[in-house]
Amino acid sequence: MKVTVFGIGYVGLVQAAVLAEVGHDVMCIDVDETKVENLKKGNIPIYEPGLTPLVTKNYEEGRLNFSTDARLGVEHGTMQFIAVGTPPDEDGSADLKYVLAVARTIAQHMTSHKVVLDKSTVPVGTAEKVRAAMDETLKSRGVEIPFDVVSNPEFLKEGAAVADCKRPERIVVGTDNEEVVDLLRELYEPFNRNHDRMILMDIRSAELTKYAANCMLATKISFMNEIANLAEHLGADIEKVRQGIGSDSRIGYHFIYAGCGYGGSCFPKDVQALIRTAQQIGYEPRLLRAVEDINDDQKQKLPQYIARHFGEDLKGKTFALWGLSFKPNTDDMREASSRVLMEELWKRGATVQAYDPEAMDETQRIYGHRDDLRLMGTKEAALHKADALIICTEWQSFRAPDLEFIQQTLNQPVIFDGRNLFDPDRLSRRGFTYYAIGRGA
């Protein structure tokens, strides 16, 4: 099938590459010329396991193409994906200007029936706005060409995006036109073989499904962080509690890890956007507000432990920091807990010696050169003459460190662990002062 994807971000690029891989003829359109040129040369703008070979192979074999020419893109695909960003605007609502600009572009150039699929995370009612924007543009051209707008949200996770996209747990399709379902079945056939993963519904429910899923997951995390804070004061261990409750199949083990707060481009933004949506219809979203508040506080947890140990004034102190990305297997630092932590430490006069397996360039890009940030080539180098070690991201390579080396290299054997990677008893037996989240510290 001929497919066009507008917006070569995380979602657009991964979706495009995976659709090309199963044989569809995919054209990606983006306004960013440099990005398009780089992609043609095999330079992928993001770190995502498995993505580079997938993109390169499909580009070389001619099933995946990149262009800035919107007209070409509109001509190309029967299926037109909108996968551009929906950044929060000033009040936290999702800003739809890019989505609607693509809708107008499609209407501007189309000459035959198109199926427009909203892949971007968009508030309930967006499909209607896309339809209206397209109607208006077609009217101004003085033509009548039929089209469908479908809500088809994406559920992939960064760091596992290719795998998630190849083997989706569900394919949510929101449409008001039964006839379009056949086209969608054809498009997703390769991902839908063993059992039917397609969940059909009306457009508004599909749009809300996306927010409900992310907000539910964020709620699980904030709930566990709240219990962790109780555990800390009650002398209980959140890791034991996690195992205890996760064993109940109604609760399950996923997304119940307490830590130094959730980040990324989705949870913080989507919780905030659903709060705004609720307020716009006069509903006070008390639970979602609490989810957000708890998470904001949770990002202050490590700075608080550090103040408890070293006092408020950190002038002259140096901290080794392992993990900068908002989670492992990505170089993405949007809303990362590490940023809140570093900014707090700097405010109090400390220097940070940071290491991350992938996010060093991104850190450099965000903070530039500053005297109180040293980007170190290895996790060992980050420890050199530091007063303590802080862990913000649970990269695999941090899980079994050489404790003796850490002890010998740090000025004092102190670890602040925002991801609960180690056994507190073992660390204290080995002579460490170990602060973790919700572990009776």
Ligand code: UGA
């Ligand atoms: C999230 C959702 O998991 C995807 O299903 C969704 O498609 C995506 O948003 C999106 O809307 O595009 P992602 O932002 O890539 O995916 O990251 P997650 O793996 O969900 O992690 C989010 C944050 O929660 C991370 O900072 C992670 O450290 C934190 N987390 C996760 C916890 O603190 N505890 C947990 O138990 C799980």
